[in-house]
Amino acid sequence: MVTKQVMPINLDLAPEVDRLLLELGVGPFVRETVTSPIGRNDAWAGVTENGRDVFVKRLTGRAGDTQGRLRRLLDFEKYAADASFDNVHWPQFIGSDEENFIVVFERIDDAVNGATLMVDETFTLEHAHQVGRAIGHLHSTPPAATVDLDDTTPGFPPVGLLEGIPLSMFLRSSAGEIEAWRLLQNDPELIAAVRRLRDAEAQAPKVPSHCDLRVDQLLIGPEGLFLTDWEEFRLADPARDVGAFAGEWIYRSVLDLVTNRGDDAFLDTEFTHDLVLRRGVDKMRRLLPLVHEFWRAYREVRPEVDDGLAVRATAFAGWHLLDRLIAGALSSARLSAIQRAAAGVGRAALVNPEKFATTLGFGGDR
Known part of the structure; x- marks a missing residue:
């Protein structure tokens, strides 16, 4: 995944991150591999001691807002597990710590952020076509009766x-x-x-909608297009x-x-x-x-x-x-x-x- 990086937040100050990775069976981060992608939340990306390449995000902000964003993100995972998509991909969800607002995903290798493609003028008509089909599929796929989405x-x-x-x-x-x-x-x-x-x-x-769609939420790589950051997902x-x-x-x-x-x-x-x-x-x-x-x-x-x-x-x-x-x-x-x-x-x-x-x-x- 190609994106802007900053020095990672000291994991010694966030012991709950490695603790969750251990609980999920992927092992703690190998510290020298860890970077922090720039964003509104705390984030770490790197390789764990078990060899898993993961992306960890800790949602930040006002308590009520953070709880809502985490709930909608987890709602998407429930929705996606029951849905049948032809053309929508998203990073594999590994697990979460709801008390500390932490979520863990498989990191997408060799992918380029859509914002990078935009700035480099390499975002093509084919990329736009992929996004259009993905959003069309999302909007056309109602949730299962057992999945209660935020409306x-x-x-x-x-x-x-x-x-x-x-x-x-x-x-x-x-x-x-x-x-x-x-x-x-x-x-x-x-x-x-x-x-x-x-x-x-x-x-x-109202249909299942991303509700925070920006080009920097798109990852494009050899496996195709991935939509990320489902914190605002809902019926809309x-x-x-x-x-x-x-x-x-x-x-x-x-x-x-x-x-x-x-x-x-x-x-x-x-x-x-x-x-x-x-x-x-x-x-x-x-x-x-x-x-x-x-x-x-x-x-x-x-x-x-x-x-x-x-x-x-x-x-x-x-x-x-x-x-x-x-x-x-x-x-x-x-x-x-x-x-x-x-x-x-x-x-x-x-x-x-x-x-x-x-x-x-x-x-x-x-």
Whole structure:
């Protein structure tokens, strides 16, 4: 598995990790093999004394949130054990310590993270096709009667926070975060669009959904495509996953406005307003075929969808960019021009999803 690594958290400070590995029969970590992939949770990857290559994650965060994420992750394992998939793969689950919020998986060897492929411009139409089929299969596979999945609606987009953030949140926010929330809260048309999306989502059919689909949750290797990080898995509007994939590529196209990726001729060109607009169209046109191929593959697997799916997915794609705005502002003193540009594109898709659905290729059955 190829991903960014940092120095591992000292396992002497987390004895429960090796204790669980011993209980599961795979043996403790060989310390010199251990690395820590970057992420929001504590994580260790390495070889155990029994020769098993494993990935260990300890969920972190507020107690209630952590408990919910662990429950949904374990729900997915129960669901997947009873489901019959043609095209969905996930890392093999080895075991867990629910008291300490630790889960253990077989590590996927020789796999590349989808985010790496995106940045290296090696994420292909075939990769997009694989993802589309995988998500289509997931959405088409209901849980067994004995599996009770979470059907609560995910918290984002947060209508309440668009009206005002609590004092406790304000006090721990960066200046960039406060600026981002102010930008959203002072936009009544945007807030109305979020309300419409939430109302439409409440009426939508619920299917097994990943609900946190990003390219860095994808591992692609010789054995095929693996979907990872099932902490938000639940019964939900399928438009969330479809929109998230599209949103990833729209966001990438905006980030590329200030790069020369795919157009070396612009290296020494002065940026004017007209040029920025033209580059925006060109960058999006270059990446949208990946969204089109995802959708085509998705509909091959799941030809029957509800009438509003395309419009809701487009609105969720728009929200995805605004969510990235908030996440990117966490450690910022102020919003950058590129962050504001991404927010503007996201707003346009969220406020006018009917118009943008055709641009994303969601207008037809294929």
